[in-house]
Amino acid sequence: MTDDPRVAAADEDEGGGRIGIFPTWRAVYITVLIYTAALTVALYAMSRLLDHSSG
């Protein structure tokens, strides 16, 4: 979260370099898609498990 302008000199754009724990941007994007699918499954599981509308 730094806003030090000196860091701006470094070109940290596309191309090489890790993105945190991810090796590439492609890995980041795939992780987001898997995460979204997992969230959807978790919400569906919650819906089923906590549905007490019928005995």
Add this chain to the structure above:
Amino acid sequence: MTGLDWTVFAVYFSGVIGFAYYQSRKNVGVEGFFLANRRLGWGAIGLSVMATQASAITYIGTTGQAFDDGMEFVQVYLGLPIAMVILCILFVPYFFRSKVFTAYEFLEQRFDGRTRALTSALFLVSRGLASGLALYAPAIVLSVIMGWDETITILIMGIITVAYTMMGGITAVIWTDVIQMLMMFVGIGVALVALFGALPAEVGVTDVAFIGGISEMWNSIDFSLDPTNTYTIWSGIIGGLFLALAYFGTDQTQVQRYLTARSMRQSRLSLIFNAFLKVPMQVFILSIGVLLYVFYHFERPPLVFNPAEVAQVQTSERGEEFGALEARHAEAHDARRTATLELLDARHTARDAEPIRARIAAYDAELSGLRTEARDLITDVRGASSNDVNYVFPSYLINYVPAGILGLLIAVIFAAAMSSLDSALTALSSATVIDFYGRYFRPDEDDEHYLRVSRVTTLAWGVFAVGGALYAGRLGSLIEAVNQIGSLFYGSLLGVFLLAFLVRRANGRGAFYGLIGGMLTVAAVSALTDVSWLWYNVIGSAVVLAVGLALRDGPASGTAEPATG
């Protein structure tokens, strides 16, 4: 509010203004005022993106909606993480490399001046009108619930926001958004803890889950294929995807945020941050509404949460009718409370709870029906629709939350309103100065001149927003119509950008007429069918792309380079 609440409130506002002043010293020139000299990191931008989207009505209205309908609204957000990935791959590289100040400036590079002018003008109209409503909506709720003067509430929020936005530009806006978003996180956590604490001692987490489950309040996913059904997994993932693409990819209030990044990597990370956090945040906000629903099994809620509407119907000739509904509501609530306590006892002593569960389900249905009857009655009396979802959470705050925490949570509602307004002001100002004033009226002035004009236009839009908020009360049901205007052309705006990015041979003629065709089609669909509004953006985009493809007649006229990232 007690002295402690006012102290919390005052400390919050002093902190925001002081921090905005401190941060504003780093701005240099127009690029500093509108884009923070393109030097910010992903964390601040990501929180600002989140704060800009989370308006006060998102915060208090969503909890009220969950109180009535449960968690199903969360499906709207399921397309958002996918939209963030598409924005990172497709939108960010184009915006970033073209070094634009506004999203619409890019359209002149790619298409022509009239497409830029039309899209920017559409943004100014819709966002300008919406900014007044963003102030008015929480102010009217707070004035009704807290007894505060509506005009003073609007003026306090408006003047403070305009002052720090004029003073510090986007830098002050983003860093105050960071504080305000962190306040909202704290507020969500405090509200959940306070609600759990307010439940009877014998009610545990599994009991809360069970009671909410009797009326399907936790049901979050609906596989229905009916397009008139607003919230389904399909409208959420497809319609929500297009809604998020349109909002985060074409609305200057959001695009301006990630243009402040010091690199494309930081810009993308700010969006990925939202991809991960937005859905869980909405789950927590909606959970507050479901917890309120469970809480009101033990405390008797008002039949209708908006006291102004209740007072109006009580003094009308149908006051007795409303009184009879209130009596039936109280009777049904007391019976449900007794049954709920019996249910807890049965669950805790391993007895058969099924007959009691069925009784509670019947009371739930009766209470829900009485609320619908009461709102229909109010609608008849007022001659305008009645909807009290925005009053459910504030009503709980004022009646049940302890001193100190009340001040914090009311400050959070202010924070949510102000963090949306400040972003709207900088975005409106940037579109006015960059897309119109500097482009058509005074193209050859120096940076100092544009900076002065930028501050003046920020002030002017602030006055417009405050004036609109003060006048909004006289508009009545027109407010809803004004609020819906944006949904008619958001999808078409998205279509123009998709045309720019995806169709190499698309031209300005196709973009311009596609935009007009898309808006007319969505207006017709809205007027003539019951198709859910979540599909409007899909329809608008599709029409623009179809017209753009049909009218393509040669190589693109612009200079923007395709993305490679």
